Amino acid sequence: MKTSKLGINTVCAHVGEVKDEQFKGAISPLFMSSSYAYEDVAVKRYPRYFNTPNQEALGKKIAMLEHSEAGMIFGSGMAAVSTSLLAFLQKGDHVVVQKTIYGGTYNFIVEEFPKYGIEFSFTDGFSEADFASEIKENTKVIYLETPSNPLMLITDLEMIANLAKKHNLVSMIDNTFASPINQTPADFGIDIMIHSATKYMGGHSDICAGAVAASEVHIMRIWNVGKNLGGSLSDYTVWLLERSMKTMALRVNAQSKNAKRMAKWLEKHPLVAKVYYPGLKSHPDYELAKKQMKRFSGMLSFELLPDIDPDVFMKSLQLVKQSMSLAGVESTILSPTKTSHALLSAEERAHQGIADGLLRFSVGIEEKNDLIADFEQAFEAAVKKQVV
Known part of the structure; x- marks a missing residue:
């Protein structure tokens, strides 16, 4: 063969x-x-x-x-x-x-x-x-x-x-x-x-x-x-x-499908300032991504509104793990300013457009509705903390 x-x-x-x-x-x-x-x-x-x-x-x-x-x-x-x-x-x-x-x-x-x-x-x-x-x-x-x-x-x-x-x-x-x-x-x-x-x-x-x-x-x-x-x-x-x-294609396809669904949902959320995902039509490189990618990855980032504390939001998540690294079958989230880009100065991060409220979301293979429910309760907790 x-x-x-x-x-x-x-x-x-x-x-x-x-x-x-x-x-x-x-x-x-x-x-x-x-x-x-x-x-x-x-x-x-x-x-x-x-x-x-x-x-x-x-x-x-x-x-x-x-x-x-x-x-x-x-x-x-x-x-x-x-x-x-x-x-x-x-x-x-x-x-x-x-x-x-x-x-x-x-x-x-x-x-x-x-x-x-x-x-x-x-x-x-x-x-x-x-x-x-x-x-x-x-x-x-x-x-x-x-x-x-x-x-x-x-x-x-x-x-x-x-x-x-x-x-x-x-x-x-x-x-x-x-x-x-x-x-x-x-x-x-x-x-x-x-x-x-x-x-x-x-x-x-x-x-x-x-x-x-x-x-x-x-x-x-x-x-x-x-x-x-x-x-x-x-x-x-x-x-x-x-x-x-052996299972990489199965995993990545499922993660990419989930990520696109989550990106679309986050884009409409009132507490999210911006979503970074090339599979969104609003992404400036959407057409280029379609040309050279089969799917759009299981990774996305999103920026919270300035008055939403990213630490409170992440710590309130119950299903999605606040964790280093990415691409596991389980969904994880982190703050690039504290992890992947912590070695950069604040000026260097600002030059690259990496804000303190930016969160990187590695989407796993869980059910979409379960991920959304977890995000919703974390958003509610962040809002309550803000009010207090």
Whole structure:
């Protein structure tokens, strides 16, 4: 059977399995060894080299989901981000970075790159002119994130890919918020796709991992740096991640459907000032999102009216958990100013449009009516607290 013709759920369930040749089990066996033979073997395996049986197999699943040639698994999303960037940047080089990115990535760039003599520029906006104006003679990489964290802004993938090719640059995207279920940037010409696999790939809030998908040539360059930095993942967690990814398409589709319903409901709520979700027709990037996304993600953000205390609202929620991270089957909520973007200064957050009243909502697989009921009682509690 041609794997290129397989449907997305079939890819999730079957591609990248380790065959159980001994006992013919239905799932991948787990190879826990940290020491392998080096004589008379086709592959000299070593965990830090990202090539144990479970690591190697899962890389194939990642690659097929992202419509790429090869994939790698890392110990965290930041390990995937940092290794990929450092694989293509060295002293004297320059990278153009999208204005709004994950706070951890922003902090890595501004704190670590000066130590390496790597220059960087953040764009003023998301248009072609915004990116093009930052390109210099020593620019090597364009780095973006779409949908962005936490404002769900959309960057034109095809535009970025064409701009990168025009200037002989490498294009990289953090594709975590969309997941390969909702968006495959390689189809629009993007070179390297990066994920916090902790999120939609893991999907159950119990795994910390990262992933990268790209061409064989680009992956080899990332591998050469990765084996020196040592950001590999334990094989037990690799095995758990492969198991979790079997249901990724089912989970993400359900979460995306729920998120659109919740976004529409929140948009009409009198205590909500603004909703950030690309699946809303009111979103400025709605048409672009339709062009390059299959669904619109299970993530959304919304801003409360100024007189509604976000802490009271969140603490009053009974079903939705006030929790770090995102993309689990359970719904969670957080304040970006206290978590994902806490490392940014107040001025930097204001420049990115991240207000104290902004809340990021990771929508799970619960029933929509149950989520709405929980939000309603939390809104009531916040209003009562305001009156008191």
